[in-house]
Amino acid sequence: MINKLQAITGASNVLTGADVGRYSHDFTHSYNWTPLAVVRPGSTTEVAEIVKLANETGTPVVPVSGNTGLAGGAQAEGAIMVSLERMNRIREIRPNARLAIVEAGAILSDIRSAVEDHGLVFPLTFGAQGSAMIGGNLATNAGGSNVLRYGNTRDLTLGIEVVLPDGSVMDLMSELHKDNSGYNLKHLMIGSEGTLGIITGAVLKLMPKPRAYATAMVAAPSLDGALTLLNRLQEATGGAVEAFEFMPRSYVEQHLKVVKGSREPFDAPHDVNILVEVGATSPRDTEPGPDGRTPVSSHLETVLEELFTHGDVLDAVVAQNEAQRREMWARREAAAEVTLSRPPVQNNDIAVPLDKVATFLERADAMLTRIDPGAQPMVVSHLGDGNVHYAIWPKTQDPDTMNRLMEGVEGIVLELGGSFSAEHGIGTTKLPSMARRKNKVAMAAMRAIKAALDPNGIMNPGKVLPKD
């Protein structure tokens, strides 16, 4: 096997033994494994040959790109790991057609930098963007902070190229905005976490890069009030709200404790603290006035003042300069630090309908108190997407209680029509939740599709679909 792999990619691109070290765990070190070999193909043809070989020999294949996933999706015990890292070219940027053509191993922040030179933005953005690669973003349909305006990864993708489990290359590198010619295999592959094939390339949509941002901290009277506020802001800005992030009082307090030099967002404490950001591309919004402020900031201030007079806003601070904007974002971006400041932590990445976030939080907090009195929630939320990162600091900390808390969260989520995995995917971490909670008819359809496209079960086996 190793010889055959070496014949495909050259010996230097087949790693075994001690050389696989950095490929044998996820980045949080929650999972460890020993792959059969790590192969670093340099082209789609090489990926196809590797997969063909694996399929013929019944060897498991696990694709990996930036290895920044949070769900154990790249575990590869005894498998051939196919690392896309050498396929990192940004093949083409066509500014007029607003698209970029990239290989799967291109690092997200590199793609973002390359298109910025053309005044454009590829708006996918999240913490790990300096090492995450687009192939993994596509495999997991990554989300992040700007989904509200631009959508998830799938919404930012015109086309993909995929090596299927039999080693055939499926060229769906469409540059089209409209194409109704058969089943949408692009959307089937995106988010399938490497279990239906290996994504090797993509055509990405680009947007005009905002030339100015208006950013504010806003205190809302309630979560329902915050949703009204979001809808009014969307109307007032023509849908230009890029981020709408919720931090409850408990989060703000913990942030003050944990991060040196951090400050209160408002003069008085509030329960519902919102970070809102509006992006502007139009010269009428972006050209600074005599006072150095941009019209988009002044406009946001006016809108917030109006909402204040109607009671939809309790307090608001609009960033007057980039430093103030950075301070606002720093509070939100400290989420990992804040959440992990009191281990152990149980992370729950859930989504509910926009108008049910308040109900979810009430019920979840009550459930905590019931199951583990003294347990504490630590919450931060992409409120505009209904996505809540509901971390729990348990009091009891035994595995049984931890499990009951997770099941408790899932139960409430399901009752409210939500999802137990909003943006991190299933991998292996969420397999028990899939088994417990996923619609049975949908699960049967997924299994049928998996069996049809990967009859030998070689592609990232044991991920996404729990054992029958």
Next chain:
Amino acid sequence: MINKLQAITGASNVLTGADVGRYSHDFTHSYNWTPLAVVRPGSTTEVAEIVKLANETGTPVVPVSGNTGLAGGAQAEGAIMVSLERMNRIREIRPNARLAIVEAGAILSDIRSAVEDHGLVFPLTFGAQGSAMIGGNLATNAGGSNVLRYGNTRDLTLGIEVVLPDGSVMDLMSELHKDNSGYNLKHLMIGSEGTLGIITGAVLKLMPKPRAYATAMVAAPSLDGALTLLNRLQEATGGAVEAFEFMPRSYVEQHLKVVKGSREPFDAPHDVNILVEVGATSPRDTEPGPDGRTPVSSHLETVLEELFTHGDVLDAVVAQNEAQRREMWARREAAAEVTLSRPPVQNNDIAVPLDKVATFLERADAMLTRIDPGAQPMVVSHLGDGNVHYAIWPKTQDPDTMNRLMEGVEGIVLELGGSFSAEHGIGTTKLPSMARRKNKVAMAAMRAIKAALDPNGIMNPGKVLPKD
């Protein structure tokens, strides 16, 4: 069979013999057929029972809703036609969550009217919206004039409910903006034209309804220039361009000939005539000034004047009132009348990458002259989506020439990375194109999925996938 169907829906909802008349042809009368029976279920449970019966007896099932399709997708010779017309309820509108929950037989224009009462819009819009039903829109992933801003039907849909070929009900009625829990079956079902199941309900995304429009006719120096113009307008308006429709000089001239009382859009004739519309929701854009004009119109005028001084615009007229706006739209909406004014017509609904529309038109026109000297193209295009309705008025009119022209168009489309079916779907009309042109690996994957989900081949057989 008929008795069993009657037992499911009641005798009055099973039509046979002379009663199936209006269900036995498509709305253009291009196709005629005789169904075994037409059944009109009143609930998802009834749909499921019908499909289960059909699956057990190996009887073909063809779903139909508004029957406004253009590709022969509802042909039902000898099949049970399942008409969704009785399932036409708009179950719920939740303005704060920006969503509507509807049954598959709800008529598109009824949905649009119902949500307008809440200051919202369901932005799917096209000619047949007064009779087209949402189930068919979802089955074909309908497009239309506002795709540029809001996307195709799939982009406007949070969740669906589907009866699968075995009669099981797949509840994907998600109200979520983020959900990464397994394969995306919603996107697989949408656009599958009833061959993988019957869509019975949907959760639709709603948007703030524009309270003012700025509409203009613009003459651009070239098609490439028009694309630059679109990109500048998107920047200047923060992505608020709702429509960007291209009409060449030949279209404008034919419109003048065919439609009584129609007028030239500009003082002088131009080759590249663009209808552009910007939608505004913000009070700063929509509140009329002392002259009765809205700020959004004045802003569009300013932007166009700037582009004029740079040579990106040759001439422009901004509508000063609703009557002028209607006149601009009437020219575009007369497309069917203009195109059909000289039968026979060969319609080609194609898409190419945004920056290749000009190349497509040059090559297609040259191909016409080569194959059928004297043949004439009649073109109108959703230019902002790269979607060209390339109608041909053949000179020779024999079937062989007609076929060679269609193949010629397809060949050019494929060379440019385009699609032979942009928004109308495959149905039966485009089966030869699928067989000739669709990527073979993708086709094999589609067949595998079809066989996995519909092993008895009962769901809308003979559509989308050509015979192997």
